[in-house]
Amino acid sequence: MVVSLVYLLIYSLYKHYYLPYRVLQRTGLPFDRPTYLVGNKFDFDPSLLHERQLERQKKYGLVYGEFFFTVPTIFIADPEIIKSIMVTHFSNFCNRFQAINLPSLFEKSILRIADEPWKRIRTTMVGSFSVAKLKCMQNLISDSCRILMARFEESFYESKKIALIKPCEHFSMHILLAVAFGIEFESVKDERKITEAVNILFSNTPVGLRVVMMLSMRAWEALERLMGGNFQSSIDYLEKIVMNVIKDRRNNIKLKKPCRQDILQLLIEAGDKGKLTDEEIVAQVFFLMAGGYQTTATTLMFALYSIATNSNVQEKLYDEIQAKYDNSNCQVDYNFVSELPYLGMVIEETTRMYPPVIFPDRGVKEDIVINGLLIPKEVMIGFPTYAIHHNPDYWPNPEEFRPERFSPEEKAKQIPFSYITFGDGPRQCLGVRLAKLEIRMAIVNILLKYELFPVKETEIPLKLKSLGTMIPANEIVLGLKKR
Numbered sequence: 001m002v003v004s005l006v007y008l009l010i011y012s013l014y015k016h017y018y019l020p021y022r023v024l025q026r027t028g029l030p031f032d033r034p035t036y037l038v039g040n041k042f043d044f045d046p047s048l049l050h051e052r053q054l055e056r057q058k059k060y061g062l063v064y065g066e067f068f069f070t071v072p073t074i075f076i077a078d079p080e081i082i083k084s085i086m087v088t089h090f091s092n093f094c095n096r097f098q099a100i101n102l103p104s105l106f107e108k109s110i111l112r113i114a115d116e117p118w119k120r121i122r123t124t125m126v127g128s129f130s131v132a133k134l135k136c137m138q139n140l141i142s143d144s145c146r147i148l149m150a151r152f153e154e155s156f157y158e159s160k161k162i163a164l165i166k167p168c169e170h171f172s173m174h175i176l177l178a179v180a181f182g183i184e185f186e187s188v189k190d191e192r193k194i195t196e197a198v199n200i201l202f203s204n205t206p207v208g209l210r211v212v213m214m215l216s217m218r219a220w221e222a223l224e225r226l227m228g229g230n231f232q233s234s235i236d237y238l239e240k241i242v243m244n245v246i247k248d249r250r251n252n253i254k255l256k257k258p259c260r261q262d263i264l265q266l267l268i269e270a271g272d273k274g275k276l277t278d279e280e281i282v283a284q285v286f287f288l289m290a291g292g293y294q295t296t297a298t299t300l301m302f303a304l305y306s307i308a309t310n311s312n313v314q315e316k317l318y319d320e321i322q323a324k325y326d327n328s329n330c331q332v333d334y335n336f337v338s339e340l341p342y343l344g345m346v347i348e349e350t351t352r353m354y355p356p357v358i359f360p361d362r363g364v365k366e367d368i369v370i371n372g373l374l375i376p377k378e379v380m381i382g383f384p385t386y387a388i389h390h391n392p393d394y395w396p397n398p399e400e401f402r403p404e405r406f407s408p409e410e411k412a413k414q415i416p417f418s419y420i421t422f423g424d425g426p427r428q429c430l431g432v433r434l435a436k437l438e439i440r441m442a443i444v445n446i447l448l449k450y451e452l453f454p455v456k457e458t459e460i461p462l463k464l465k466s467l468g469t470m471i472p473a474n475e476i477v478l479g480l481k482k483r
């Protein structure tokens, strides 16, 4: 017994410590000594990953090593190498590194799958985000804007202030439930139950639980059951709802009844042509919520905060919106918001300063040398987005909110691949157009009715927290004045 335990320990030390250590050592890159099993994960506060990226960049420069638990990782903030990985040598880096365990439902999602199956599913899904399809979905987004505006109205009459987190999260979730899950709420009770289940599944998971999930899915499942099993029952509940919607839609197709033109419909039609199984459809739908919910909600919060705390930006933006609104006397829809260039610049600058995803990754198929850097096939590649976006060599005065950085003239001078909020190359975010449309429509609706301004509760500068996605550490409260 004792001999077996000693043998197991030695084997584990060899596999989980010595081998990963040797891999990073081979690269010749600087890195801190890891701790057995947890690597460098707890050398810093794991909820301040963005600060860690800045500190590493200062200490080691643009390329360095680190242990994500037992995974040897190379962090790359050099735009030329980023381009080589994301585009030039894409075939060697086309997959993500499977560093964390996920519930089995997600295993067939576009996030997890690799190589040919990924290509098939990506090609099938891409059409759902075309301009023509987004225009079909704009009425659903307008409905969510109306609900968002009702929240603003209530807050205005209650206190002349708005706390942003809940309304922005609800806005983003409401849209994804409509366009990806295909849900049309039948009652308020129904809606409450569904939103509660989504929140359990897709809000930021506490660090402790993430660590358990990372180390062993079985241990996590057992712990989750002990804690009441809410996670699994939410998955089961939402899965049942999507399967019912799929069944109803198929019946409607058979009866030649018109179906809502949303993302789910396109996936079902692809399924009926044999391109996707039902299991794959459900996996994509769940991942769209996981990938699009918090990211879009926090970007909207960050944008409203930035607009409120930069009165010159707000004035210029309002003038742009107002001029177009007066001239066209039209609805706030896809065409309207697409013709507001300064609004586009404000959103790009927001996502430069506050990128919600600060650690996109790639796996490596074969050892490769790029610009003299050896990248062994065992490593995970991490892009430290926050540090890249706050590097003064690429972005002078990076803490200053200046949308003009994204004017056509200044954009032409930008260093390629120094802005990677949505990733880049063939594996770039699939929902970028949808996310931007939602955020644009929400901001225009809000600014047409209200002037935003900081109040005594507004935290300046904003404190951030970075777990799965980067989010505000505390509530964002803004003042409201009717226009």
Ligand code: HEM
Pocket (backbone or CB within 6 Å): 110, 111, 122, 288, 289, 291, 292, 293, 295, 296, 299, 355, 356, 357, 360, 361, 420, 421, 422, 423, 424, 425, 426, 427, 428, 429, 430, 431, 432, 434, 435
């Ligand atoms: C502001 C909001 C969003 C941000 C900042 C964001 C960011 C990202 C990033 C950084 C990636 C990885 C890209 C790469 O590795 O090159 C990604 C992937 C992805 N995103 Fe988004 N995202 C947002 C919203 C959305 C929305 C609304 C959806 C869809 C509803 C979506 C769907 C996806 C999908 C499907 C992928 C995986 C693509 C693939 O692996 O082929 N995202 N996103």
